[in-house]
Amino acid sequence: MLLSIDHAAPEPIYLQIRTQVVTAIARGELHPGDRLPSVRALASDLGVNLHTVNKAYALLRDEGYLVMRGRSGARITDPADLHASVGCEVGDERLAASLHQLALEYRARGGTLEEFGHIALQQARQAFEDA
Amino acid sequence: MLLSIDHAAPEPIYLQIRTQVVTAIARGELHPGDRLPSVRALASDLGVNLHTVNKAYALLRDEGYLVMRGRSGARITDPADLHASVGCEVGDERLAASLHQLALEYRARGGTLEEFGHIALQQARQAFEDA
DNA sequence: CATTTGTTATATAGCAGATATAACAAATCA
DNA sequence: TGATTTGTTATATCTGCTATATAACAAATG
Numbered sequence: 265m266l267l268s269i270d271h272a273a274p275e276p277i278y279l280q281i282r283t284q285v286v287t288a289i290a291r292g293e294l295h296p297g298d299r300l301p302s303v304r305a306l307a308s309d310l311g312v313n314l315h316t317v318n319k320a321y322a323l324l325r326d327e328g329y330l331v332m333r334g335r336s337g338a339r340i341t342d343p344a345d346l347h348a349s350v351g352c353e354v355g356d357e358r359l360a361a362s363l364h365q366l367a368l369e370y371r372a373r374g375g376t377l378e379e380f381g382h383i384a385l386q387q388a389r390q391a392f393e394d395a
Numbered sequence: 396m397l398l399s400i401d402h403a404a405p406e407p408i409y410l411q412i413r414t415q416v417v418t419a420i421a422r423g424e425l426h427p428g429d430r431l432p433s434v435r436a437l438a439s440d441l442g443v444n445l446h447t448v449n450k451a452y453a454l455l456r457d458e459g460y461l462v463m464r465g466r467s468g469a470r471i472t473d474p475a476d477l478h479a480s481v482g483c484e485v486g487d488e489r490l491a492a493s494l495h496q497l498a499l500e501y502r503a504r505g506g507t508l509e510e511f512g513h514i515a516l517q518q519a520r521q522a523f524e525d526a
Numbered sequence: 527c528a529t530t531t532g533t534t535a536t537a538t539a540g541c542a543g544a545t546a547t548a549a550c551a552a553a554t555c556a
Numbered sequence: 557t558g559a560t561t562t563g564t565t566a567t568a569t570c571t572g573c574t575a576t577a578t579a580a581c582a583a584a585t586g
Contacts, residue, residue: 276574283496290503302531313576318532325532329503334584335531355504356514362497363515365414366490367522372421372460373486377523383487384494384515391498392508407543433562444545449563456563465553466562 266293269310277312281320286329289340292394296342300330303338327355397424400441408443412451417460420471423525427473431461434469458486 267284269277288294301309303317310317321338324330330338363384370380398415400408419425432440434448441448452469455461461469494515501511 278574286503287496287499290499303533304531315577316575319574321532332532334582335529335586336584337531355500359497359501360514360518362493363518364522365418366493367519368418368421369486370490371523372417377519380519380523381516383491384519385512387491387494388498388508388511388515391495392502392511409543434564435562446546447544450543452563463563465551466555466560467553468562 267306267310269312277310278316278319278323281306281310281317282323285320285324289329290391294340296340298340299336300338300340398437398441400443408441409447409450409454412437412441412448413454416451416455420460421522425471427471429471430467431469431471 266288267281269280271277273280275283285294285300294300300306300321303314303321307314307317321330321332325332325338329341331341332338367377367380371377397419398412400411402408404411406414416425416431425431431437431452434445434452438445438448452461452463456463456469460472462472463469498508498511502508
């Protein structure tokens with residue numbers, strides 16, 4: 265099972281699915297062109313409703329991570345295409361805004377720029393390690 | 396007016412208030428010991444309900460940014476105290492988790508570690524600039 | 527052409543955000 | 557001391573989002 269759902273978590277189920285798919289792509293567990301389970305099959309496996317999975321797939325499609333084509337189902341987008349696409353630019357803007365806000369909050373708690381930079385690079389290196 | 400509310404934004408009003416107070420602390424627009432408007436006064440100024448402001452203040456208190464004492468009202472915590480407090484450790488854990496997830500999503504979109512580090516440091520420097 | 531795919535349309539139940547009114551304990555000020 | 561202002565709590569209502577359920581649709585496959 266590639267995905268696991270926590271019904272007790274505060275994060276909505278459809279966002280849990282979305283995040284875990286993105287994480288799997290980042291870690292190389294899902295490759296460009298790979299086919300995801302059908303919304304009905306995954307919903308059955310996870311014990312959730314069809315529409316919950318469909319909402320996650322539609323979000324991933326809107327964000328550019330997936331491509332849907334009729335009965336072909338959901339397939340992983342080529343990251344090269346994604347990185348060059350327009351949708352990625354808005355993603356970069358959101359990334360910058362998120363990083364800016366995290367830095368502001370760290371500063372408000374009395375943290376320094378050097379400490380923040382250290383934590384950021386530490387977490388980034390860990391996220392970019394090969395799976 | 397220190398705060399401004401966007402009723403059309405998807406972010407809840409009480410979180411908008413919370414974030415703007417934290418940002419003001421980070422930028423030095425609010426100093427340790429400064430007194431915030433009363434929940435009733437701020438609610439009236441912003442055109443929102445008393446409980447919406449109270450929810451934001453209670454959250455800021457739980458996060459350690461504010462201290463409440465009877466009629467003394469809400470006052471800004473000393474960042475030095477905050478940075479040394481236990482509540483700051485869980486804040487650091489959340490920061491690390493957020494940074495890790497942002498890096499994972501950037502990698503999933505075809506970004507590199509170097510690019511991410513550059514954007515992170517760029518935003519951090521901007522956030523730590525003096526107001 | 528029948529099947530499987532994602533998609534859309536309705537409807538329902540539950541939870542959170544926001545509002546409204548009311549009352550309470552604690553600290554301040556006259 | 558006593559009235560006032562502070563944050564806080566208790567109900568209640570309304571709205572929107574999450575999740576579920578049933579049903580039907582267009583597109584692509586074999």
